[in-house]
Structures are given as C-alpha cells and as structure tokens.
Amino acid sequence: MTGARARAYARIAALGLALVVALFPFWWMLVTSFKQPVDIFRGVSLLPQHPTNDNYSRLFSNYHMGSFLMNSLIVVTVAVAVSLVLGTLAAYALARFRLRFGLNESALVAALLVRTLPPILLVVPIYLTLSKTGLLNTRLGLIIVYAGLNTSFVIWMMQSFLEEIPRDIEEAAMVDGDSRLRALWRVVLPLAGPGLAATAIFSVITTYNDFLLALTVTSTPSAQTVPVGVSTLIGKIQIEWGPMAAAGVVGALPIMIFAVVVQRHFVRGLTMGAVK
Amino acid sequence: MALYPLIYGIRASFHAYRYGRDVGSAGFKNYDAVLHDHTFWTALGTTAKYVAFAVSIETLLGLGLALLVVNQLRFSRFIRVGLILPMTVAPVVVGVIWRLMYASDIGVVNPLFSSLGLGSPNVLANPGSAFIGVVAVDVWEWTPLLFLIILAGLQSLPQEPLEAARVDGAGPVRVFFDHTLPLLRPVLMVAVVLRLIDAVGTFDQIFVLTKGGPGTATQLISTYSYNTAFLFTQYGRAMAMVVALMVLVLLLTIAAIRFMRTAAMRTSS
Numbered sequence: 001m002t003g004a005r006a007r008a009y010a011r012i013a014a015l016g017l018a019l020v021v022a023l024f025p026f027w028w029m030l031v032t033s034f035k036q037p038v039d040i041f042r043g044v045s046l047l048p049q050h051p052t053n054d055n056y057s058r059l060f061s062n063y064h065m066g067s068f069l070m071n072s073l074i075v076v077t078v079a080v081a082v083s084l085v086l087g088t089l090a091a092y093a094l095a096r097f098r099l100r101f102g103l104n105e106s107a108l109v110a111a112l113l114v115r116t117l118p119p120i121l122l123v124v125p126i127y128l129t130l131s132k133t134g135l136l137n138t139r140l141g142l143i144i145v146y147a148g149l150n151t152s153f154v155i156w157m158m159q160s161f162l163e164e165i166p167r168d169i170e171e172a173a174m175v176d177g178d179s180r181l182r183a184l185w186r187v188v189l190p191l192a193g194p195g196l197a198a199t200a201i202f203s204v205i206t207t208y209n210d211f212l213l214a215l216t217v218t219s220t221p222s223a224q225t226v227p228v229g230v231s232t233l234i235g236k237i238q239i240e241w242g243p244m245a246a247a248g249v250v251g252a253l254p255i256m257i258f259a260v261v262v263q264r265h266f267v268r269g270l271t272m273g274a275v276k
Numbered sequence: 277m278a279l280y281p282l283i284y285g286i287r288a289s290f291h292a293y294r295y296g297r298d299v300g301s302a303g304f305k306n307y308d309a310v311l312h313d314h315t316f317w318t319a320l321g322t323t324a325k326y327v328a329f330a331v332s333i334e335t336l337l338g339l340g341l342a343l344l345v346v347n348q349l350r351f352s353r354f355i356r357v358g359l360i361l362p363m364t365v366a367p368v369v370v371g372v373i374w375r376l377m378y379a380s381d382i383g384v385v386n387p388l389f390s391s392l393g394l395g396s397p398n399v400l401a402n403p404g405s406a407f408i409g410v411v412a413v414d415v416w417e418w419t420p421l422l423f424l425i426i427l428a429g430l431q432s433l434p435q436e437p438l439e440a441a442r443v444d445g446a447g448p449v450r451v452f453f454d455h456t457l458p459l460l461r462p463v464l465m466v467a468v469v470l471r472l473i474d475a476v477g478t479f480d481q482i483f484v485l486t487k488g489g490p491g492t493a494t495q496l497i498s499t500y501s502y503n504t505a506f507l508f509t510q511y512g513r514a515m516a517m518v519v520a521l522m523v524l525v526l527l528l529t530i531a532a533i534r535f536m537r538t539a540a541m542r543t544s545s
Contacts, residue, residue: 205364
C-alpha cells in the first residue's frame with residue numbers, strides 16, 4: 001500500500017511541476033506588465049512592488065493598441081463568418097452526395113493541403129497578388145485571404161460533424177415539404193450546433209493568432225492586427241519591456257478565454273476531425 | 277483558394293525578379309542559385325535539427341504527461357486546461373513571453389540558473405544556447421498538442437485487451453509496451469505527423485526571439501526565405517527555396533493523409 005501511495009505522490013509532484021512550467025511564464029508576463037520601469041529592472045519579484053496600469057495606458061495612447069484590436073476584431077469576425085457559410089455548405093455537399101470523378105476525395109485532399117503547406121509558401125504569392133490589386137495594407141485584403149484559407153479548415157471540421165447526423169432526419173423534413181436548403185437550415189444545423197460553434201471558435205483562434213501573413217501584407221496601424229502590433233514593440237532599438245508585456249497580455253487574453261470554452265473539442269479541431 | 281497561391285508560387289520560382297519586379301522567365305537559375313547557396317544548406321540543416329529535437333522531446337513528454345493524467349480523474353479537467361494554455365496563445369505572444377523570461381537584465385532564467393550555480397547564460401546571445409533556447413520554447417508551446425491528442429487516444433482505447441492482459445498477470449510496463457502502445461499507434465502517428473508538418477514551417481517565435489541569429493544559429497528555412505523575399509525582394513529565389521522544402525513536406529503530407537484515414541477508421545469503429 002505504501003508503494004502505491006508513494007507512486008501517487010510522485011505522480012502528483014510530476015503533474016504539479018508540469019503545471020508550474022506551463023503556467024509560470026504567463027504569470028511572469030502578467031506581473032511584468034503591472035510593474036513600473038524601475039521595478040522591472042530590480043531583480044526577480046513575483047508580485048509587482050508598486051502596481052501600476054501605466055504600461056497599459058501607454059500601450060493604447062502611444063503604441064496604437066486600440067487600432068490593432070479594432071482591425072483584428074473586424075478582420076476576424078468578417079473572415080470567419082464568410083468562411084463558415086461557404087465551408088459548411090461545401091462540407092454538407094461532401095457529406096451527403098457522392099460527386100463525380102472522385103471529387104469528394106480530391107476536395108478534401110486540397111483542403112488538407114492548405115493546412116500542410118509551409119505558410120511562407122502561401123505568403124509570397126499572396127503578397128504579390130495583393131500588391132497587384134491594390135489591396136496591400138487594407139483590412140479587405142486580409143479578410144479575403146483569411147476567409148479563403150479558413151474555408152478549407154471549416155470544410156474538414158464540418159464534414160466530420162455532419163457525417164454523424166443521420167440522413168433520415170432531414171429526409172423526413174423534406175418529405176414534409178422542405179427544400180434541401182431549408183432542411184439544412186431548420187433541421188441539420190441546429191443538430192450540428194455544438195460542432196459549428198467549436199469550428200467557429202477554432203477559426204477565430206487561428207485567424208486571430210496569425211502573424212506571418214499579416215506581417216507581410218500590412219504596414220501601418222490602419223490595417224495591422226494585434227500580433228503584428230505586438231511585434232512592432234520589439235523592433236525598436238530599446239525594448240520597452242513594460243508595454244511589451246502588456247501587449248502580450250492583451251494579445252493572449254481573448255484567445256485563452258475562447259480556448260477554455262472549446263477545450264472539449266480541441267483534439268478534433270487540431271487533427272481536423274481525424275481523432276475525436 | 278488553396279491552389280492558386282501554390283501554382284503562382286511554383287511559377288514564381290522559375291522567374292527572375294529585379295527590385296521586386298518580375299522580369300521574365302529564369303529557367304532553373306533560381307534553383308541553381310539556391311542549391312549553391314551555402315546559407316541555404318545551413319538553414320536546411322538547422323531546420324532539420326530543430327524539427328527532430330523539438331518533435332521527439334514533445335512526443336516523449338506528451339506521452340508521459342498523458343499517461344500520468346489518464347487515470348487521474350480528480351483534477352484531470354483542471355490539469356488539462358492548465359497544460360494546454362501554452363499552445364492556445366499566438367506564437368508571437370509566446371515569443372514575447374520568452375523574451376521576458378530569457379532577458380539577461382529583467383528575466384527569470386538567468387537568476388534561476390545562477391541560483392543553481394550554473395552561471396548566468398545570456399541564452400539568446402550565444403549561438404549554442406540560442407538554439408537550445410528556441411527549441412525549449414517550441415517544446416513549451418507544443419508539448420500540449422501531443423499531450424492532448426495522445427490523451428484522447430488513450431481514453432478511447434478498448435479496455436478489454438488491457439484488462440485481459442492484467443488478469444493474465446502482466447505488469448504495468450508489459451501492458452504498456454505489448455498492448456497500449458500498439459493500440460495507440462495510429463493516434464500517435466497523427467499527432468507526430470501533424471506536429472512535424474507544423475514544426476517545419478515555424479516562423480513567428482523565431483522572428484520575435486532571435487530573427488534567426490546570433491549569426492545563423494537559429495536561421496530556419498522559413499526565416500531565411502522570408503528575408504530573401506521581403507528584405508532582398510528576391511521573390512523567385514525565395515520561392516525556389518520553399519518549393520524545395522515543400523517537396524519534403526509533401527512527402528510528409530502523403531504520410532499524414534494515410535495515417536489520418538486509418539486513425540479515423542479505428543476511432544470511429
């Protein structure tokens with residue numbers, strides 16, 4: 001019995017250590033963001049000696065954090081909404097019909113391809129295309145690109161959710177006189193609700209977190225998103241640690257909340273439906 | 277939307293660009309230049325080293341953590357949420373977090389090392405430690421991914437064969453290697469291949485932490501081709517570089533699709 005007990009303690013100790021390693025760096029960023037400049041340089045202190053929200057107010061007044069947040073909000077909302085509509089319709093078609101020429105298979109493979117290409121490969125062509133069409137450094141340019149890229153993710157996810165819904169249900173609705181689209185809207189989508197929500201939140205997380213693409217196709221605070229804004233704080237000759245930590249907190253917080261909400265569906269989202 | 281940039285990119289790799297403008301076809305000149313570029317080979321080697329170290333450490337740690345959590349019902353929910361947070365935030369934010377941790381003047385890592393009597397390494401300033409530093413960040417950020425997927429795999433394993441083995445008197449180690457691991461293989465493969473593919477394209481954290489430096493110690497293909505394209509406007513050459521890399525990744529992708537199919541069939545049946 002003592003052996004089992006010792007093993008139980010060892011297990012708790014190991015998990016505790018893992019949790020500390022995973023979470024402490026967040027705490028350090030949070031603490032630094034509330035410290036005054038002098039205190040930041042005064043050695044390791046796990047609590048701010050003289051708490052201040054100075055870093056945050058400077059972040060918004062001097063470093064354009066307000067417009068970064070606004071850009072992210074607009075771009076992410078519109079792009080995700082568009083890709084959800086397009087992707088869900090495509091996924092429904094793939095889940096319910098056998099298309100000719102093995103199109104089902106190739107559509108899914110093409111969608112997976114986007115996920116597996118090195119991002120830098122997509123970025124250069126996208127940059128060159130946007131510069132030709134005058135969409136560089138605009139929110140519209142970002143929206144179009146993100147909507148397009150995210151649609152393939154929605155297709156994979158929604159296909160795996162829609163396949164779990166029995167056909168009989170919508171067929172019954174169609175016998176009752178609904179058109180297929182109406183049956184999809186009235187019967188299927190409510191059943192796929194949790195899956196749709198998880199897909200939406202996942203899309204929000206990946207779109208909001210994207211850096212490389214936004215870095216290359218935007219250049220001023222009028223279109224730059226939060227991650228790009230955060231990185232501009234580092235580029236300066238002298239690093240402003242306080243505002244940088246505050247920017248990190250602002251950049252991380254909305255996403256962490258979303259992530260906790262969808263954690264039940266996390267595995268499915270990460271493996272594009274392969275593991276449930 | 278997926279194929280257009282891809283085709284455009286491959287086409288661009290066969291074109292010459294002067295001051296960022298397309299000045300016509302270049303045949304295989306870009307590829308020739310890339311293959312004779314010493315820095316390209318260094319970056320390719322660093323990328324391979326980075327991916328190999330990061331992914332293997334993450335897999336072992338993720339598997340270990342998942343095994344610790346799987347029978348721990350009491351706090352498992354809380355532990356899960358805590359452990360997955362590093363991978364949810366933007367990689368840029370991860371970069372910021374570790375700049376704050378590693379910084380020689382305001383960080384935590386230096387005081388921690390010197391209090392253990394290990395000197396005070398200025399992690400990101402020296403080539404050797406900078407490489408270890410960025411790999412460590414990758415491990416911190418992405419072990420949760422392996423952990424989560426493997427945990428899901430463990431929880432969906434059929435219990436009967438494991439029970440039967442236990443009844444037959446097999447110890448926990450035997451059960452793990454003879455039964456759990458083979459059953460877990462498809463899921464493990466999905467996790468590793470996914471992570472492998474993503475790791476090859478790592479850019480954001482490197483950009484924020486070291487920009488590929490000091491020297492070329494942390495220069496990956498992604499950061500090198502980014503510089504080639506957007507610092508030196510050599511789009512054709514950058515694309516040739518990435519297409520070469522992509523051929524490698526494509527092979528990984530084919531493997532990924534295979535493994536995901538089998539895994540999908542096993543978990544759904």
